[in-house]
Amino acid sequence: MWGVTGHDKIISHLENSVVNSSLAHSFLITGIDGVGKKELAVALARRLFCQSDDPPCNSCNVCRKIYDTSVRDESIRFKHPDVIYVTWMTEKDEEDSEKTYLKKNAIVIEQIRDIKAQMATAPFEGPARFFIIDHADSMTPGASNALLKILEEPPEYVHFFLLSDKPGNIIDTIVSRCQRIDLLPVPVEIIENHLFENPEYDHDKAVLAAHLSNGAPVKAERFMNDQKWWDTRNSSIAEMLSVVKLSPAARFDYAASFKGQGADKRNSIIDTLDLWLTLWRDILLINVGLSDNVINRDYFADLSGIAEYTLAKDIKNFLFAIKQSMGFIKGNANMQLTMEVLIMDMPVLSSQK
Numbered sequence: 001m002w003g004v005t006g007h008d009k010i011i012s013h014l015e016n017s018v019v020n021s022s023l024a025h026s027f028l029i030t031g032i033d034g035v036g037k038k039e040l041a042v043a044l045a046r047r048l049f050c051q052s053d054d055p056p057c058n059s060c061n062v063c064r065k066i067y068d069t070s071v072r073d074e075s076i077r078f079k080h081p082d083v084i085y086v087t088w089m090t091e092k093d094e095e096d097s098e099k100t101y102l103k104k105n106a107i108v109i110e111q112i113r114d115i116k117a118q119m120a121t122a123p124f125e126g127p128a129r130f131f132i133i134d135h136a137d138s139m140t141p142g143a144s145n146a147l148l149k150i151l152e153e154p155p156e157y158v159h160f161f162l163l164s165d166k167p168g169n170i171i172d173t174i175v176s177r178c179q180r181i182d183l184l185p186v187p188v189e190i191i192e193n194h195l196f197e198n199p200e201y202d203h204d205k206a207v208l209a210a211h212l213s214n215g216a217p218v219k220a221e222r223f224m225n226d227q228k229w230w231d232t233r234n235s236s237i238a239e240m241l242s243v244v245k246l247s248p249a250a251r252f253d254y255a256a257s258f259k260g261q262g263a264d265k266r267n268s269i270i271d272t273l274d275l276w277l278t279l280w281r282d283i284l285l286i287n288v289g290l291s292d293n294v295i296n297r298d299y300f301a302d303l304s305g306i307a308e309y310t311l312a313k314d315i316k317n318f319l320f321a322i323k324q325s326m327g328f329i330k331g332n333a334n335m336q337l338t339m340e341v342l343i344m345d346m347p348v349l350s351s352q353k
Ligand SMILES: [Zn+2]
Pocket: 046, 050, 051, 052, 055, 056, 057, 058, 059, 060, 061, 062, 063, 064
């Protein structure tokens, strides 16, 4: 519905609110990365603003101005003066320490003051003014308090959409002022069917992308259009498949390759660990005879080869260790040290099962 993949019940509910003119003024939309939080807010704006007979048409000038997917740069896709998108600041400063960078991954009070100034102006073109605040959980305490005051009494024409994959980090007083919409992961069949609609997409690749997206249709779509992502995935898998065969000493040497610092390095290690989680989850599933649920189907033979020579309890321990290490790395721990310890937990292939 509305050109959004999945979430039909929620959209019907919002459709009713639009028809009855009972749309809430503040929404908190939660869900995993890529599940469609921003897409839902965009669709609702189009539903209200689009002048076609059956809004949203998703193709008229108004719809495209609200969110223009023909431009690559995400930050300039929002072109409508009444649909304002605010997100955390991520500009990188080369000589900055990591700490400063992390602080920049935040929504700061100046941005909320800017919203306050903008919302005093009545809509320019549309019937309402939308403020979409992405990564709302990254607001600094000052920004949170400033937003709280704004949410207490917004002008009649203003609607807020706070988007978050970590709603537990938003202060309760803000949450309680919002109508909460929790977007659940979208069933894989629905994502597949959505991808199949595009005649340019390869069928097998679409099936794989849908499974790899873990219920996040926006991610699946991103995968289909990003060959670099597949290249990185393939080389990371190849790397893991070779590390698992190494002796403990050689594994330790490999861990040294994670030496380094900086947010980019940190993010790339987190991506690697994310992939390891899905690979080792698959190995565990094969090991316990639940092969139908394997995600990385294109590497089934390789993963089966590992599953055959590992013990379920070792795999479970390693999965736990990966999750724990991800937490450490996100918390600014020494990357090389963390990886050295983690790699020692990687199950050793044995023939005694
Ligand atoms: Zn339209």
